[in-house]
Amino acid sequence: xxxxxxxxxxxxxxxxxxxxxxxxxxxxxxxxxxxxxxxxxxxxxxxxxxxxxxxxxxxxxxxxxxxxxxxxxxxxxxxxxxxxxxxxxxxxxxxxxxxxxxxxxxxxxxxxxxxxxxxxxxxxxxxxxxxxxxxxxxxxxxxxxxxxxxxxxxxxxxxxxxxxxxxxxxxxxxxxxxxxxxxxxxxxxxxxxxxxxxxxxxxxxxxxxxxxxxxxxxxxxxxxxxxxxxxxxxxxxxxxxxxxxxxxxxxxxxxxxxxxxxxxxxxxxxxxxxxxxxxxxxxxxxxxxxxxxxxxxxxxxxxxxxxxxxxxxxxxxxxxxxxxxxxxxxxxxxxxxxxxxxx
Amino acid sequence: xxxxxxxxxxxxxxxxxxxxxxxxxxxxxxxxxxxxxxxxxxxxxxxxxxxxxxxxxxxxxxxxxxxxxxxxxxxxxxxxxxxxxxxxxxxxxxxxxxxxxxxxxxxxxxxxxxxxxxxxxxxxxxxxxxxxxxxxxxxxxxxxxxxxxxxxxxxxxxxxxxxxxxxxxxxxxxxxxxxxxxxxxxxxxxxxxxxxxxxxxxxxxxxxxxxxxxxxxxxxxxxxxxxxxxxxxxxxxxxxxxxxxxxxxxxxxxxxxxxxxxxxxxxxxxxxxxxxxxxxxxxxxxxxxxxxxxxxxxxxxxxxxxxxxxxxxxxxxxxxxxxxxxxxxxxxxxxxxxxxxxx
DNA sequence: TTTTGTAGACGAAACGTTTCGACTTGTGGA
DNA sequence: TCCACAAGTCGAAACGTTTCGTCTACAAAA
Numbered sequence: 001x002x003x004x005x006x007x008x009x010x011x012x013x014x015x016x017x018x019x020x021x022x023x024x025x026x027x028x029x030x031x032x033x034x035x036x037x038x039x040x041x042x043x044x045x046x047x048x049x050x051x052x053x054x055x056x057x058x059x060x061x062x063x064x065x066x067x068x069x070x071x072x073x074x075x076x077x078x079x080x081x082x083x084x085x086x087x088x089x090x091x092x093x094x095x096x097x098x099x100x101x102x103x104x105x106x107x108x109x110x111x112x113x114x115x116x117x118x119x120x121x122x123x124x125x126x127x128x129x130x131x132x133x134x135x136x137x138x139x140x141x142x143x144x145x146x147x148x149x150x151x152x153x154x155x156x157x158x159x160x161x162x163x164x165x166x167x168x169x170x171x172x173x174x175x176x177x178x179x180x181x182x183x184x185x186x187x188x189x190x191x192x193x194x195x196x197x198x199x200x201x202x203x204x205x206x207x208x209x210x211x212x213x214x215x216x217x218x219x220x221x222x223x224x225x226x227x228x229x230x231x232x233x234x235x236x237x238x239x240x241x242x243x244x245x246x247x248x249x250x251x252x253x254x255x256x257x258x259x260x261x262x263x264x265x266x267x268x269x270x271x272x273x274x275x276x277x278x279x280x281x282x283x284x285x286x287x288x289x290x291x292x293x294x295x296x297x298x299x300x301x302x303x304x305x306x307x308x309x310x311x312x313x314x315x316x317x318x319x320x321x322x323x324x325x326x327x328x329x330x331x332x333x334x335x336x337x338x339x340x341x342x343x
Numbered sequence: 344x345x346x347x348x349x350x351x352x353x354x355x356x357x358x359x360x361x362x363x364x365x366x367x368x369x370x371x372x373x374x375x376x377x378x379x380x381x382x383x384x385x386x387x388x389x390x391x392x393x394x395x396x397x398x399x400x401x402x403x404x405x406x407x408x409x410x411x412x413x414x415x416x417x418x419x420x421x422x423x424x425x426x427x428x429x430x431x432x433x434x435x436x437x438x439x440x441x442x443x444x445x446x447x448x449x450x451x452x453x454x455x456x457x458x459x460x461x462x463x464x465x466x467x468x469x470x471x472x473x474x475x476x477x478x479x480x481x482x483x484x485x486x487x488x489x490x491x492x493x494x495x496x497x498x499x500x501x502x503x504x505x506x507x508x509x510x511x512x513x514x515x516x517x518x519x520x521x522x523x524x525x526x527x528x529x530x531x532x533x534x535x536x537x538x539x540x541x542x543x544x545x546x547x548x549x550x551x552x553x554x555x556x557x558x559x560x561x562x563x564x565x566x567x568x569x570x571x572x573x574x575x576x577x578x579x580x581x582x583x584x585x586x587x588x589x590x591x592x593x594x595x596x597x598x599x600x601x602x603x604x605x606x607x608x609x610x611x612x613x614x615x616x617x618x619x620x621x622x623x624x625x626x627x628x629x630x631x632x633x634x635x636x637x638x639x640x641x642x643x644x645x646x647x648x649x650x651x652x653x654x655x656x657x658x659x660x661x662x663x664x665x666x667x668x669x670x671x672x673x674x675x676x677x678x679x680x681x682x683x684x685x686x
Numbered sequence: 687t688t689t690t691g692t693a694g695a696c697g698a699a700a701c702g703t704t705t706c707g708a709c710t711t712g713t714g715g716a
Numbered sequence: 717t718c719c720a721c722a723a724g725t726c727g728a729a730a731c732g733t734t735t736c737g738t739c740t741a742c743a744a745a746a
Contacts, residue, residue: 004702016728020704029724049463050402051702053393060462061404061436069422079412082437091462093404094425094437119403119434120392123722257628285600288631347732358696364732372694394732397701 002041007260011039017159023047024119053120061091062310063116065109065126068099071253072149073280073299074127077149080303081125088311093121096252097129102192102225105129113139123310125149136160145313147306151196151325161313161326163305167197168331170295171204171326174249174277177293177334179212183247186220187239189259190251194222201251218242236262246274256292271341284335291337298330305330346386354382366390396463404434405653406459406530408469408563409664411442414596415471416623423646424468431654435482436464440472443562445568456482458683466653468492470490474539475512479503488656491648495541504656504669506648511541513638513675514547517592519637520677522555526590526686528617529563530582534595538564544594562586567598579605589686596623599635609661614684627678634680641673648673 012035020120022028023035032337054060062085066074082092095116109129116124123145126136133153140159148162167262171188178186188205191198202221206214209216222239224232232252236259239246250256250265256278260270268274270278278284283292305328351362365371365379382388396402405428407495409417426434429619438459440451452472457466460481466488469479476496479489483502491505521529531548534541550609553561565582567575578600583591591606593599599621603613611617613633621627626635648671 005704006702011478016703016726017705018725021724024704027724031712032724046399046461049397049461050393050400051731052389053702054397054702054733055391055459056655056729061434069418075412075418078437079439083441084436086458090460091404092437094407094421094435095429096422096425115429115434118389118392160692176521224451260629285628286603286629286632291630347730348734359733360697361734364695367734370694375695391732395734397703397732398734400701517693559708 002048004048005045007043008036008039011043012036030309039088047131048190058122059120060285061093061119062314063093063095063119063120063121063124063126065095065097065112065116067097067105067127067129068233069096070099071280071282073297074251076299077127078307079304080300082306084304084307085290085310088307088312090122091312093119101304101317102129103192110135118144122323123136123147123314124331125306125310127151128153131194133160145316147309147310147313148212149302149306157325157327159325161309161328163302163309163328163330165332167200167300167332168204170297171201171208171249172208173332173334174251175205175208176294177260177277177340178247178275179208179214179247180193180249181275181340182278183242184214186214186247187222187225187243187245188220188249188251189222189239189255190218191223191255194225198223198251205249205251221243233262237266240266240268242322248274248276248342250276250278253278256280256282260292269321271339275340281335285338290339292335292339293337294335296335297332300323301330345391346388347391348388348514349653350386351382354386354504355379360584383439386388395674399466402409402463403432404436404462405459406436406438406464406467407468408438408440408455408459410440410470410472412439412449414623414625416573416596419642420470420646421647423643424650427647427650428653431650431656433465433654436462445472445537454480459671460485460487466490466657468649468653470494471496474537475612476503486644486655486661490653490656492645492649500664500668502668504671506645506650506652506673508640508645508673508675510675511547511550513640514544514592514594515551516675516677517594517636517638518548518551518553520620521590521592521618522551522557523620524590524683527557528588529557529590530565530586530588530596531563531592531594532565532567532579532582532594534598537567537568541566541594546636548592550577554591558582563588576601576605580609583611591617591619593619593621596621596625600623600625603635614682618683620683625676626682627680633682635678635682637678638675639678640641644673 005016005019009016012030019036022033049060064078064081069075084093093116097112106129113135113332124139124148128151131153133156134206137154139146148160150164150245152164153160188203192324202339206216220243224235227271240262248259250259256274260283263274277293279294279295281294284294309326348359348362352359356685357375361371362379364515365376392403407421407424412418420508428435436459438455438456440448449472467482468490470492471494474496476499479499489503493507495505495507533545549559563586567578583605585652591602593602603626606613606617620636622638624637624639627637652669
């Protein structure tokens with residue numbers, strides 16, 4: 001059906017090896033080059049990637065292993081990654097986990113890796129759920145490069161690259177903003193004590209309080225673990241009733257939504273009763289009314305960096321060079337809304 | 344390195360053909376079956392998909408060709424599609440176009456198809472930008488099944504399946520809701536006169552007005568073509584000043600955001616000055632204040648239907664059966680907010 | 687016992703590349 | 717004129733499957 005390298009060879013009278021060499025950018029005599037190009041045109045030849053893959057043991061796909069597509073943050077990163085991978089000729093094999101609690105997400109991530117491995121991806125870009133990196137053992141054994149997004153895995157620090165944001169700094173900025181406005185009764189909501197970003201952001205939050213000599217009350221550092229939405233909603237409201245904060249910081253897009261719901265349910269008005277800083281741009285675009293202060297992650301840059309690191313690792317694993325694991329830390333920026341009131 | 348079918352053959356003393364047959368679900372003698380299973384376990388054999396693909400001329404990937412990931416609607420559909428394709432053993436090769444005006448989007452869609460074809464996808468699920476379907480000619484010639492989302496392409500009606508929502512009905516529902524509240528001065532904003540969904544939704548909108556004997560003023564049916572965001576924002580504001588509507592319908596998620604911005608900029612309060620029905624859930628989740636009425640598309644069902652139709656078409660193109668192009672129409676539902684005021 | 691039928695096993699040839707080692711050609715230096 | 721060498725070319729053997737046609741072995745029918 002479709003023309004093969006053999007057809008080109010026949011038509012030009014050249015050998016297979018020569019055609020192959022030309023296709024892969026090798027040197028051929030000018031007159032042969034012309035003949036080959038003519039034949040390729042005439043026969044509408046396209047190299048059969050599958051056959052090539054069989055020989056080269058590559059597939060030209062990078063697996064993109066992500067949690068469920070539940071927020072704009074992930075979406076923008078995916079958009080950028082597939083864009084840049086494509087520019088390097090790679091396809092993007094998307095694997096988004098099912099939504100669910102932490103435990104489910106961790107388990108499905110293991111299946112995910114199996115699936116991608118079976119499909120034969122050349123590399124994996126991953127926003128990990130298993131923070132110990134168990135799911136990455138096999139790919140690494142097989143020599144498949146892995147790039148992490150959003151989190152670092154200490155156990156794997158010498159073998160995988162990471163693209164993260166300055167979580168400590170981001171939380172610190174958020175807290176500072178509230179402290180500067182005179183708030184002292186601030187509650188911070190964080191995602192999971194066992195969660196990398198959760199911990200780091202809490203760390204930054206506490207740092208900021210300390211620096212300002214604001215007493216740190218462990219009651220006001222709230223970790224919403226792998227709890228179900230229903231339950232965590234309850235916990236937030238309880239905490240609000242208990243502390244009656246004048247300001248809150250929500251360290252996650254999901255938490256921002258839930259905190260806003262809880263505030264409304266408890267009758268807090270923003271910013272009159274309580275000032276708010278959220279995350280990832282949730283609530284910054286209300287046509288009317290309150291626009292939340294928010295810590296924005298540079299999604300395009302994150303995706304871009306991840307794709308570039310992956311490309312590099314793939315080039316390395318084909319050719320020479322040293323595959324140093326890199327850690328790329330990018331700053332978050334503060335979106336200035338109108339959800340903070342001076343006191 | 345990794346075990347191959349040959350290793351299994353050697354270990355069991357059986358022929359290659361027998362192993363292959365077993366792997367593909369054929370019948371083998373019980374004692375052989377056991378031997379093979381033992382060997383597979385022992386050698387940790389995994390079939391090499393690439394080699395298989397070379398023979399079978401399939402890749403096990405479905406191309407998912409989408410516009411830029413700019414809204415939750417697309418995101419949820421993608422999530423569902425990749426989930427269900429995976430359940431059938433297919434990988435999802437994601438291709439999201441770059442954002443841009445209509446013209447750019449159309450052009451990049453052509454490149455997109457080339458890319459996916461070169462990667463050798465077995466089928467393409469597409470939310471089309473080229474409404475005449477030019478970009479799908481080649482895949483169809485090559486016998487690669489195509490399933491459309493969100494739009495139909497009349498020229499290709501006998502060759503591709505579509506999963507759409509009842510756009511006419513959705514717009515009618517929205518309009519009815521406003522009419523029922525007593526509004527007569529209603530402006531509808533639609534996306535592009537050359538745009539399938541835009542036209543259908545306008546149609547439903549007009550129908551509803553007609554049915555209620557509400558005079559239809561072409562000034563109040565506004566199509567925002569391929570215009571840039573900046574410009575369309577200007578047009579919306581101008582239209583608001585000119586018509587001073589008591590109600591507006593925004594027939595798209597993007598338009599909903601822009602209309603809300605424009606309303607705010609022009610000093611309209613919702614719902615006191617103007618009632619609003621939007622689309623795709625934009626503005627339905629504000630923690631505080633207005634929750635927009637919105638027409639919600641059943642994203643999970645759309646994705647699910649598209650994946651299932653694709654699977655079916657792929658099974659057909661391998662085995663027997665009739666590949667009738669199907670059109671699946673799903674209903675949109677009304678989200679009840681508080682953005683409508685009776686007059 | 688012979689014949690017929692059938693389920694299962696088998697070897698070999700593909701699928702379309704890449705790559706290795708050997709071969710050819712032409713150039714410049716001795 | 718001859719030799720050495722580099723640049724290009726070539727055929728053949730892989731890569732790991734699937735599949736076709738043939739063959740074997742055994743059971744049932746005659």
